[in-house]
Amino acid sequence: AQKITQTQPGMFVQEKEAVTLDCTYDTSDPSYGLFWYKQPSSGEMIFLIYQGSYDQQNATEGRYSLNFQKARKSANLVISASQLGDSAMYFCAMRDIMDSNYQLIWGAGTKLIIKP
């Protein structure tokens, strides 16, 4: 069965420092996708970044990058130069690309607080 593990329930980081949020996954499927979402206190889930299992390069989107280590089954999110507005819950999720139902498997989330 597929599973996502986020081992950091909460993190405090000083503003302008880089942040790494951990995510490990478990799947026997060869073709899968990994996602990161941000959820501010307002509640809406905001898509940040996507990594396909066959992508040769790590995904990047502005200040967000995904440190994808396939052999270790990890997909850590890196936020460079953190800002106060980055304070939020962050969720890692995974999907089996061959699953015609397009379901996502979600981690429990990490609460990130950026200190001024």
Place this chain on the structure above:
Amino acid sequence: DVKVTQSSRYLVKRTGEKVFLECVQDMDHENMFWYRQDPGLGLRLIYFSYDVKMKEKGDIPEGYSVSREKKERFSLILESASTNQTSMYLCASMDREYNEQFFGPGTRLTVL
């Protein structure tokens, strides 16, 4: 921009009441999802739909039902609300050509 709207941001109901949570998306997406979110548990899938009048159970369907009479609208129904259904409910829609799920703002439901 894709927009997913949910009928209420906050809802308070009494035990035993029938509750309707409405979700509407404006991008003609085939797939729609209902999740509940509880602290420390992440998002858990209740039901999803891949077409009009089609529905599939997710991981925690007990106590819930859904309706999708039109492509843009996916409703979650609590036939007889119970206190353990107090939670945040999130609706999402997805275009099959892309990987991203687009979420509504969520409904925080309290059952007294």
